[in-house]
Amino acid sequence: MTAQNQNLHSTEDRRDVIAKLEELAPDFVGMISDFALGKVYDRPVLDDQLKEVVAITALISLGSERLQGHLESALAKCFSKEQLTEVIMLSSIYIGFPRAIDAMLVLHSLTDEA
Numbered sequence: 001m002t003a004q005n006q007n008l009h010s011t012e013d014r015r016d017v018i019a020k021l022e023e024l025a026p027d028f029v030g031m032i033s034d035f036a037l038g039k040v041y042d043r044p045v046l047d048d049q050l051k052e053v054v055a056i057t058a059l060i061s062l063g064s065e066r067l068q069g070h071l072e073s074a075l076a077k078c079f080s081k082e083q084l085t086e087v088i089m090l091s092s093i094y095i096g097f098p099r100a101i102d103a104m105l106v107l108h109s110l111t112d113e114a
Contacts, residue, residue: 063099
């Protein structure tokens with residue numbers, strides 16, 4: 001399995017999403033893997049931790065359900081609950097409190113289960 005495909009399947013949320021996408025549009029999964037994870041995410045200038053902060057902040061701003069998968073991944077790889085809490089709190093002044101509250105609740109649900 002390539003590094004991009006490992007990233008696609010790294011959390012339960014991502015495995016679920018990718019399984020559904022593969023069923024519906026397998027070429028789309030290939031596009032995500034080749035372009036988003038291969039050509040863009042694999043660029044070497046930013047480290048993985050900073051890339052994850054960018055992704056999390058963008059997903060908070062969008063109110064995206066994909067936030068859960070990125071928070072799961074961040075907790076598993078490189079971030080503590082406290083660090084993610086700080087990222088969300090800092091984002092609140094730029095994105096707004098409603099989105100930050102939603103993100104905090106997602107983080108709480110992930111860390112409360114652990």
